[in-house]
Amino acid sequence: xxxxxxxxxxxxxxxxxxxxxxxxxxxxAFPNLVLLLVAxxxxxxxxxxxxxxxxxxxxxxxxxxxxxxxxxALALAAAAYATGxxxxxxxxxxxxxxxxSGALATVVYNLxxxxxxxxxxNPVAFLPAxxxxxxxxxxxxxxxxxxxxxxxxxxxxxLPEPVAIEW
Amino acid sequence: MNRRAQSRSSGLLLSTAAALLVxxxxxxxxxxxxPRGYLKGAxxxxxxxxxxxxxxxxxxxxxxxxxxxxxxxxxxxxxxxxALRRHLAELQAAGVENADxxxxxxFQKSFGHRLLAAGVIGRAPDGLTRSITIDRGxxxxxxxxxxxxxxxxxxxxxxEVAEHSATVETLVDAASRVxxxxxxxxxxGTVIGEGGPLAMELLPRPGVVxxxxxxxxxxxxxxxxxxxxxxxxxxxxxxRDSATVEQADLAPAVDFAxxxxxxxxxxxxxxxx
Numbered sequence: 158x159x160x161x162x163x164x165x166x167x168x169x170x171x172x173x174x175x176x177x178x179x180x181x182x183x184x185x186a187f188p189n190l191v192l193l194l195v196a197x198x199x200x201x202x203x204x205x206x207x208x209x210x211x212x213x214x215x216x217x218x219x220x221x222x223x224x225x226x227x228x229x230a231l232a233l234a235a236a237a238y239a240t241g242x243x244x245x246x247x248x249x250x251x252x253x254x255x256x257x258s259g260a261l262a263t264v265v266y267n268l269x270x271x272x273x274x275x276x277x278x279n280p281v282a283f284l285p286a287x288x289x290x291x292x293x294x295x296x297x298x299x300x301x302x303x304x305x306x307x308x309x310x311x312x313x314x315x316l317p318e319p320v321a322i323e324w
Numbered sequence: 325m326n327r328r329a330q331s332r333s334s335g336l337l338l339s340t341a342a343a344l345l346v347x348x349x350x351x352x353x354x355x356x357x358x359p360r361g362y363l364k365g366a367x368x369x370x371x372x373x374x375x376x377x378x379x380x381x382x383x384x385x386x387x388x389x390x391x392x393x394x395x396x397x398x399x400x401x402x403x404x405x406x407a408l409r410r411h412l413a414e415l416q417a418a419g420v421e422n423a424d425x426x427x428x429x430x431f432q433k434s435f436g437h438r439l440l441a442a443g444v445i446g447r448a449p450d451g452l453t454r455s456i457t458i459d460r461g462x463x464x465x466x467x468x469x470x471x472x473x474x475x476x477x478x479x480x481x482x483x484e485v486a487e488h489s490a491t492v493e494t495l496v497d498a499a500s501r502v503x504x505x506x507x508x509x510x511x512x513g514t515v516i517g518e519g520g521p522l523a524m525e526l527l528p529r530p531g532v533v534x535x536x537x538x539x540x541x542x543x544x545x546x547x548x549x550x551x552x553x554x555x556x557x558x559x560x561x562x563x564r565d566s567a568t569v570e571q572a573d574l575a576p577a578v579d580f581a582x583x584x585x586x587x588x589x590x591x592x593x594x595x596x597x
Contacts, residue, residue, distance in 0.1 A: 174577075175446035175457065182581060186451060204333035208340055220367045221446060223455045223484055223491040227347035234344065234437040238337040245330060266546060270452055276350055281452050281498045285518060290451040 162316045164213060171217035172193050186293035188301055191218050191289055195233050195304040196240045196262035196298075201313055204241020213239040224279070229275065231267035236262040252303050259302030263295040350429060356520060357484075365461065365486030368445070372459055372489075375445045377421055379584075398581055400503070406435040406476035408471070410554045413539035419486060437550065444474075444584050445489065454496045457478075458586060461488040469594040474586050477554030477577030478502070482588070494580050495522060495555065503545040504555050506572075509534050514541055515555050515574060524576035530590055534561040534572055547595035 170190040178187045189212040200205025215230025222229060240258045247254060267290070273282050347422030351360050442464075446457035460466050462485050472479040473491045480500060483492040493500055500517035504524065505510035511534060513526035524540060538558045563570060 168370075171449075172370055173504045174374045176378055178449070179447040179581065189449065191449070199435065203329065204330075205336055208336050212340055212344070217367075217447050220364050220373055221355075221457070222449050222492075223453060223457075225348050225352035226363070227344040227351065229449065231341055231344040231348065234337060236495075238333060242330070243334050267450070267452065268374060270450055273348065274452065275401075276531050277455075279499050283517060286452055292576075294451060 158313050158316045159318060162312075165193065165215040166312075167191065168217055168224065169212065171221055174218060183297060184293045185282050185289050186297045188297050189266070189294065191229075192233060192236060192262060193259065193298055193302055193305045194309070195237050195310045197255070197259055199237045199240040199301055200244055200258055200306050201309050202288070203244070204238055204240070207237030207241055223318045228270065228273050230264045231273065235269045236266040240263040242316060249253075255303045256286045256299040258307055260295040260299040263298040264291060268290045331597040347382060359504045361462070361484065361486040364484075366528040368457075368459070368461070370488035370539060371445045371457065372443075375443075382480070402579065402582075403475060404581070409557075410475070410477050412542065413554050422468055423483065425593050439473075440466075440590050442490075442586050442588055444586060452498070453495050453581060454498075455483065456492050456494060456580070456583070456586075458490050458492060458588070459488070460588060461486045461490050463487050465590055466490045471549050471553075471589045471592055473553055474578050474583055474587065476579070477579075478549065479578055479583065479586050481504075481548065481594070491587070495576055495578070496580055501544045502549060502555060504536050505543045506558065507541055509538065509541040509568070512545070512595060513569070515540065519557075522576055524558075524572045524574055526572060528568075528570045533563060534558050534570070535577050538559060540574055550589065550592050551595070 170257050172188045178190055189267045193216055195207055195211045198206060198210045211233035214228050215228075215233040216226065218229040218233075240262045243258050243261055244254065267286070271283060274281050325368045349357055352508045365478045389519060438551045440460060442458035442460040444456050445459045456479075458466075458472070466482055466485050468482055468485055472482060478495060480492045480494040480497065481489050483493040495515065496517045496518070498517055500515075501514040503512070505512045506526070509532050511526045511529060511532060513524050516523045516525065526534065536558050540555045540558060542549040542551055542553045542555060556573050556576045559575050560573040561570070562572065
């Protein structure tokens with residue numbers, strides 16, 4: 158996929174994350190669209206591609222989120238790495254691997270966020286957050302990610318990366 | 325092959341994480357607040373446009389047509405109900421408190437402040453922080469620390485300001501602390517945000533018990549919030565004879581997931597936190 162197309166998709170996802178996603182709340186959780194794209198792209202293209210999407214998508218998310226820049230980018234990069242690790246370690250299953258990856262990515266992303274908030278002097282009550290937010294949102298993201306992976310595979314085929322001509 | 329890919333992605337993660345950590349630490353410095361605000365301000369028009377498009381498009385979706393109408397009716401009725409509850413709590417508070425004392429504390433003034441209406445254009449992308457973004461910023465006179473309310477009660481305080489947008493740390497945010505009192509029993513304490521419901525730590529007074537349903541209002545102590553804004557209602561009171569502080573669970577007066585319009589109090593100068 159070209160960088161422009163990837164950038165536009167991530168920009169749209171970041172904007173929808175702060176406007177639409179909170180309206181999709183179920184059992185106290187709502188999906189993280191940028192995280193789903195990052196984890197999905199990692200499953201399509203591996204950890205390297207996923208980390209690049211994490212940085213781009215995370216910085217866009219940081220621009221629409223409160224607090225310093227880089228927080229969401231860092232948490233998403235860790236989530237992409239964890240997803241890539243899972244992908245390399247296990248047999249590819251079209252539904253199970255994405256679902257487990259989605260849940261793992263959500264847990265890693267939130268744990269890194271909690272650690273950064275702690276570092277910045279804004280501690281979050283760990284156990285209540287785990288119970289009320291991280292666990293339900295991991296299930297939510299796990300349910301959605303197989304569809305995201307399917308869409309990303311199709312988009313990747315429909316919008317191929319421009320071929321670089323080397324001399 | 326697998327091991328090489330693993331070490332390549334580990335290297336990429338480490339270098340990326342180091343660079344991002346430096347960015348986080350740098351942009352959280354007070355000196356970086358200005359450039360950070362300008363960068364975030366550049367995204368505000370896009371958030372306003374997306375939010376407006378969703379509001380427009382949301383009602384037009386045939387599938388959600390009836391559900392959307394019912395939901396908006398429900399929201400309107402809930403808002404009416406919340407406004408009536410606030411009115412009742414304020415009237416009851418007015419009855420309970422001594423009129424002279426209220427004048428001395430400028431209690432009445434807290435309901436006659438200059439207000440600036442603002443639309444909610446975004447919410448925090450994660451569930452760990454419960455802030456909202458509004459479509460008013462430095463250009464409209466918004467400053468950090470300004471108090472934000474809605475028809476139903478207190479929403480929170482402005483925590484970040486860009487040129488045309490601002491971030492409001494809501495009551496339910498984990499970092500939020502609001503000095504408050506229970507309207508009928510008169511116990512004072514602090515309302516603590518816990519990411520969802522609210523908790524209140526109360527200073528006990530012998531023989532005084534807080535009843536569920538009792539309203540909680542800002543006390544004005546510390547001068548971060550004006551006195552008399554409705555915070556929520558007590559849902560449960562935990563009485564422990566040996567405790568140095570009593571505890572209560574509160575239901576917030578404002579539905580933070582549904583609030584779409586807020587009022588910024590522009591003529592109340594809060595003390596530095």
